[in-house]
Amino acid sequence: MNLEITEAEIKILDDARAAFGGEDAGCRIIIEECSEAIKVLIKRERIKAGELDETALNNRMAIQEELADLMVVLAQGMRMFGAGVIEEHAQRKVDRLAQRVAEAKERKDNS
Ligand SMILES: [Mg+2]
Numbered sequence: 443m444n445l446e447i448t449e450a451e452i453k454i455l456d457d458a459r460a461a462f463g464g465e466d467a468g469c470r471i472i473i474e475e476c477s478e479a480i481k482v483l484i485k486r487e488r489i490k491a492g493e494l495d496e497t498a499l500n501n502r503m504a505i506q507e508e509l510a511d512l513m514v515v516l517a518q519g520m521r522m523f524g525a526g527v528i529e530e531h532a533q534r535k536v537d538r539l540a541q542r543v544a545e546a547k548e549r550k551d552n553s
Pocket residue numbers: 475478479507508511
């Protein structure tokens with residue numbers, strides 16, 4: 443499994459690390475963005491309990507925004523920690539997920 447990142451995007455990510463504090467700052471931003479995504483996803487659970495449609499729509503847009511932020515910091519993290527190894531881990535995890543899905547289907551079919 444891999445994410446397609448252009449050479450121009452790689453340059454932007456590398457320039458950003460050079461301009462804004464290197465790997466330590468990059469790691470802090472990853473933590474911040476993960477926490478922001480957690481916050482909007484937790485809020486979604488509360489909204490499902492019965493708030494207004496407009497509130498749900500605003501939450502959905504906030505989730506989209508935070509997932510976009512995660513895409514960017516994920517790409518930055520891959521630049522910092524080794525895209526090839528991370529992609530190998532991701533592929534192994536997706537393969538394992540596919541196996542679990544197949545096993546779950548088999549259990550359901552046999553019940
Ligand atoms: Mg954010």
